[in-house]
Amino acid sequence: MSGIRLTGVSKTYGRRRVLDGVSLAAGTGILGLLGPNGAGKTTLLRVLATVARADSGSVGLLGRDAADPPARADIRRRLGYVPQETGFPSGFTAFEYVDYVAILKEMTDRRTRHDEVRRVLAVMGLEQVARRRVRRLSGGTKRRLVIAQALLGDPRLLILDEPTISLDPEQRLRFRDTISALAEDRCVVVSSHQTEDVAAFCTRIVVLHEGRVRFDGAPRQLAATATGRVWIAARRDPGARLAWRTDDGRLRQVGTPPPHARLVRPLLEDGYLMLLDATRPSAAAASA
Ligand SMILES: Nc1ncnc2c1ncn2[C@@H]1O[C@H](COP(=O)(O)OP(=O)(O)OP(=O)(O)O)[C@@H](O)[C@H]1O
Ligand SMILES: [Mg+2]
Incomplete structure (x- = not known):
């Protein structure tokens, strides 16, 4: 199984059950995650990105078990993640920020790594701002930078939490193009409140509400x-x-x-x- 396979995943914060027995399997293509504020989307995506651990149930990612530490390290190398909210190390330029993430991803050879940083910046149309300080960039440009870092190393699994937030209409269309092309041969899971985005590029929709899957099917069926x-x-x-x-x-x-x-x-x-x-x-x- 090349994508994701969750079985009975639950997660509780304090007394609040945020994920309640979520079972979900997906391979190649784009899975769109919809749900009201507080439904548990970010929590689910954090579990998929191996940032959060499930309290119970099993999490299979790229054919490995995310609960197993060596497997988790391998999954992380092959996974790209755009969190809903991000902080940036202060004083970094756009290039330095993406390069820093590349170092964390254990890309050790400097020349190859820099080529890869330039590649992902170009994919997101950020060549012109590579030398600018991140804090001086507009909100939408910062968002594109976060998407760029998720593309480092050509990951087989992409987890995107509201990636199109604050992108202008042209950039949103470019993003659709980029993601659709990537999803031809990999697994992309994307949350969004933009139903037109989800309708346009997702092959499958999952609606989460109060930590449970309420719908799983094609956009047309929803x-x-x-x-x-x-x-x-x-x-x-x-x-x-x-x-x-x-x-x-x-x-x-x-x-x-x-x-x-x-x-x-x-x-x-x-x-x-x-x-x-x-x-x-x-x-x-x-x-x-
Ligand atoms: N670290 C945490 N500690 C305590 N509660 C949390 C934590 N993270 C999330 N929650 C709670 O879990 C519930 C689900 O939050 P989550 O961020 O997953 O929702 P969401 O579907 O992504 O919402 P949104 O559409 O607003 O982004 C919320 O009630 C939230 O307050
Ligand atoms: Mg969220």
């Missing part, structure tokens, strides 16, 4: 769960859970349509909303 629940009308209907005016002046509504409503094709985010409503029936009832 959208299809809202079939018959999205409609357009001139005025807000009582069954609308959410409604907003679109560019043609009509209201697009999601919820329980009135009889003979003009149904439209649901998007991934509609399916996501309906799924969360189904797992939180009281909240849906209160707002309906």
Whole structure:
């Protein structure tokens, strides 16, 4: 198995069960992780990146057992990770920062390492800022730098926690291109709150809620769960859970349509909303 295989993974912080029996297997391709704030996405990705340990269950990464220390060292060499939040060593230039991560990844030969640092900076379009201090870079440029370091050494497994946060639209499209190409022959797991990103480039979606997997399937299947629940009308209907005016002046509504409503094709985010409503029936009832 070249990707990931989790079985019954649980993790507790204090008395709070943040991951609750997560089982998940994935090979080549892009797995998108969706879920509300606090659902456990970052915790799950930290387990996949071997930064956090599961309390119970098994974590297989790149065909090795992450609980076994020698295997873990091997996994880390073949894995790239973009954390949700990052600090930077102060005073480093962009080049020095990526070079520093490369040293931590045990790339010992200076010349080969520097070639690799230049390569990943180029992949993320950062050649022009290589000599600039990291603290002087814009938020989106820093984010691209963090993605660049994750690509060092051509990892077989990429764990990306909200990588597209603060990227401008052009950079987000470039990122899609880069990641789609990489996922042709490796395993990429990416969390995002941008449903259009997830719909565009993920081959599979997992929705996590309160530490449990609530959906696992193709983006199209998640959208299809809202079939018959999205409609357009001139005025807000009582069954609308959410409604907003679109560019043609009509209201697009999601919820329980009135009889003979003009149904439209649901998007991934509609399916996501309906799924969360189904797992939180009281909240849906209160707002309906
Ligand atoms: N180190 C920690 N110590 C204690 N609680 C933690 C720790 N890390 C996470 N938690 C808690 O675990 C839960 C899940 O957090 P996590 O960061 O995994 O969620 P998330 O799905 O990534 O959310 P977001 O969309 O906001 O990034 C939250 O309730 C959080 O407060
Ligand atoms: Mg998170």
